[in-house]
Every structure is written in structure tokens, then in C-alpha cells.
Amino acid sequence: MSPPSPSDAPSPRLSVVIATYNRLPLITRLLELLGAQTLPADRFEVVVVDDGSKEPVREPLSALKTPYALRVEVQANAGAAAARHRGVLAARGDIVLVTDDxxxxxxxFLERHLAHHPEGSRHVVLGRIRPDPSIGDMPLFERWYAYLNHRMAEELSTPGARVRGNHLFTGNVSFHRADYVGVGGFDKSLGQSEDVELGVRLEKAGCAFVFASDAYVLHGSDHVSFERWLKRAHRYGMFDTQVARKHPEVRGLNPWRLLFETNPLARPLLAATLVAPEATRVLTRTVMRAAQAADKLGLEKAAFAGTSVVYGMEYLRGARNEAGGWTGIAREVARYLQGGSR
Known part of the structure; x- marks a missing residue:
């Protein structure tokens, strides 16, 4: 069992915060990997917050023999934002690193993150997310996510590229705990996009964002349900609308940007979704079947393009629901057109 961290013990430089839910084998694997870090074990701690898993987590994790201080918090299911927020508040390190289970x-990994936090800086460090070597076994929609992560990483790695607050993702990020607390932490009312919204507030508060390709994680996936993936796209459309209302000057947050920035060939499908959201569900599935057929033929670019359209259609259904009808849609589109240049 990991030794407890007495209140009078020196505070570690770094706290790793991990929210988990029904993934005991995966969180166990990650904790074991953290036990093999080159960073001395007394310089970091790990705080795991179990967000109401059905299978008990505290007992088996507390029984692990880890060289670092490990604490396991348990709460009733309240969502990832609430779980991560609890973990950050419980953290004792000056720097907090958030990753997924x-x-x-x-x-x-930990040494590389700390290297991007020189003394006196107020950096928010976004590490790279690389796909697990077994990515080929994942469903098309999960490989599409990996493709988007790769594309963003390549863009942010370009000399002169500016990393912004709305690039923040909780899969691999570190920041000063004081900065997090200073801006109020994650908005726990958001069921999705709480990471992006936090990033915008951190940037407004004066934090500098850094992309660290060398501080990478490998991301696999146990998501295999297309229906759940669609629901997730729908929820992102809803909550991105809420985030855009909070920060109207950041145009990149507005979900209605899809109508103006998406490939012109896809815009009629997106527009049809807005006009007849229920009637076009069959069309959405038809496009996905076409993307999967292209994937089987080895036409990856076409498969990813089709998957992007499917995601966009369901995403805008969610945004439409949150807008509350045509008057709301017109208001949200106008907010996008009147927003700032970011």
C-alpha cells in the first residue's frame, strides 16, 4: 500500500490528477507506468478521483505498491469536470498535470512537462496525444479523432504557431495550481468542453500557452459504440453553444462556424440538418456507411472526410437544440458574425 502523505511532509513540485470511471484495469496500468518515472518519486504525487464507478476503485488502487504518494478520492457520479476539479483542489503541488485514465x-513524461515550467513562468503546457500502436483495430470514428489530434499537433508544432486557450484539452495538460484556482477552475455545469472553456479563462488571466510535442501520451480507446459517439457529438454541440455565449469574442468557440468554415461540398448536408434535424437522421447514417465503405477500400482521406460530415451534422443538431429554434439560431449566427477575430 502506498504510504500516506502527512500534512507536514514537504509539498511535491508536481501533482498528477486523474479522473476515472469504470476503468479499473486502465487506471491501474497508468499508475504502474507512473511508478517508473525518471522524476524522483518524492517530487510528485498522484491524486485519483473515482467519479462513482460501479466497480470499487479505492481499495484495489490503495493496495498498489507505488514509490510515489497516491491518494484516491471517491465521489458520487458528477461528471469529469467535477472529478478533475476535486482532484486539483486536493493537489499539493505547485504544478498540476491532468491526464486521462x-x-x-x-x-x-513528468520530467518533460516540468521542463516547460521554468521558475517564474505562468505556462499552460499542452502535451501531444499520440495514437496507441493498435489504432488500426479501433472503429473509424475513433481513428478520426486520432487523425484530428495529429493534425492539430502538426499545426501547433509549426514554427511561429500560436497556441491559444481554446486549444486546451484535458488528456495531457499541466498548469500552475494557483492559476487554476485564480480563474475559478472547471465550470462544473458543462458536460463537455469544460477544458476549452477553462483554457480561454486562463489565457484571459495572462497565462502563456506552450505546446510540448516531447511530453506525449499514447491514447487508446475503449469506445466502440457508434450510437454513443453520435450522442457525444450532440452534447458537444449543445455545450459549445453555452461556452460561446460566455465568450462571444472568441469566434473559434462558436459552433455555427461550421456553416462558414467547412468544406463547401459539406455545407448543404449541414444546412439540411438544420432545416429538418429528425428527417435527416437517415441521411447521416447513409453518409457514415459511405465513409465506412471508403475505409474498407483503403480510401482513408475520403473516410475521414465523411466522418467529419457525420460529426458535423450531429453536432449542429445539438447546437440547434440548445439555440431553441430559428430565432435562437439567428441570434447565435449573428453572435458569430459579430465576434472578434480569434
Whole structure:
């Protein structure tokens, strides 16, 4: 069992915060990998917050023999934002690193993150998310996510690229605990996009964002349900609308940007979804079947393009529901058109 962290013990430099839900084998794997870090064990701690898992987590995790201080918090299911917020508040380190329970990390992962936090800085460090080597076994929609992560990483790695607050993702990020607390932490009312919204507030508060390709994680996936993936796209459309209302000057947050920034060939499908959201559900599935057929033929670019359209259609259904009808849609589109240049 991990030794407890007495209140009078020196505070570690770094706290790793991980929210988990019904993934005991995966969180166990990650904790074991953290036990093999090159960073001395007395310089970091790990705080796991179990967000109401059906299978008990505290007992088996507390029984692990870890060289670092490990604490396991348990709460009734309240969502990832609430779980991560609890973990950050419980953290004792100056720097907090947030990652997901299904990640894998290299032995120098923590050292590389800390290297991007020189004394006196107020950095928010976004590490790279690389796909698990078994990515080929994942469903098309999960491989599409990996493709988007890769594309963003390549863009942010370009010399002169500016990393912004709305790039923040909780799969691999570190920041000063004081900055997190100073802006109020995650908005726990958001069921999705709480990471992006936090990033915008951190940037407004004066934090500098850094992309660290060397501080990478490997991301696999246990998501295999297309229906759940569609629901997730729908929820992102809803909650991105709420985030855009909070920060109207950040145009990149507004979900209605899809109508103006998406490939022109896809815009009629997106528009049809707005006009007849229920009637076009069959069309959405038809496009996905076409994407899957292209994937089987080895036409990956076409398969990803089709998957993007499917996601966009369901995403805008969610945004439409949150807008509350045509008057609301017109108001949200106008907010996008009147927003700032970001």
C-alpha cells in the first residue's frame, strides 16, 4: 500500500490528477507506468478521483505498491469536470498535470512537462496525444479523432504557431495550481468542453500557452459504440453553444462556424440538418456507411472526410437544440458574425 502523505511532509513540485470511471484495469496500468518515472518519486504525487464507478476503485488502487504518494478520492457520479476539479483542489503541488485514465506514458513524461515550467513562468503546457500502436483495430470514428489530434499537433508544432486557450484539452495538460484556482477552475455545469472553456479563462488571466510535442501520451480507446459517439457529438454541440455565449469574442468557440468554415461540398448536408434535424437522421447514417465503405477500400482521406460530415451534422443538431429554434439560431449566427477575430 502506498504510504500516506502527512500534512507536514514537504509539498511535491508536481501533482498528477486523474479522473476515472469504470476503468479499473486502465487506471491501474497508468499508475504502474507512473511508478517508473525518471522524476524522483518524492517530487510528485498522484491524486485519483473515482467519479462513482460501479466497480470499487479505492481499495484495489490503495493496495498498489507505488514509490510515489497516491491518494484516491471517491465521489458520487458528477461528471469529469467535477472529478478533475476535486482532484486539483486536493493537489499539493505547485504544478498540476491532468491526464486521462486510458493514457500510457513514457518514463520521462513528468520530467518533460516540468521542463516547460521554468521558475517564474505562468505556462499552460499542452502535451501531444499520440495514437496507441493498435489504432488500426479501433472503429473509424475513433481513428478520426486520432487523425484530428495529429493534425492539430502538426499545426501547433509549426514554427511561429500560436497556441491559444481554446486549444486546451484535458488528456495531457499541466498548469500552475494557483492559476487554476485564480480563474475559478472547471465550470462544473458543462458536460463537455469544460477544458476549452477553462483554457480561454486562463489565457484571459495572462497565462502563456506552450505546446510540448516531447511530453506525449499514447491514447487508446475503449469506445466502440457508434450510437454513443453520435450522442457525444450532440452534447458537444449543445455545450459549445453555452461556452460561446460566455465568450462571444472568441469566434473559434462558436459552433455555427461550421456553416462558414467547412468544406463547401459539406455545407448543404449541414444546412439540411438544420432545416429538418429528425428527417435527416437517415441521411447521416447513409453518409457514415459511405465513409465506412471508403475505409474498407483503403480510401482513408475520403473516410475521414465523411466522418467529419457525420460529426458535423450531429453536432449542429445539438447546437440547434440548445439555440431553441430559428430565432435562437439567428441570434447565435449573428453572435458569430459579430465576434472578434480569434
Amino acid at each position: 486510458d493514457m500510457q506514458v513514457a518514463p520521462d
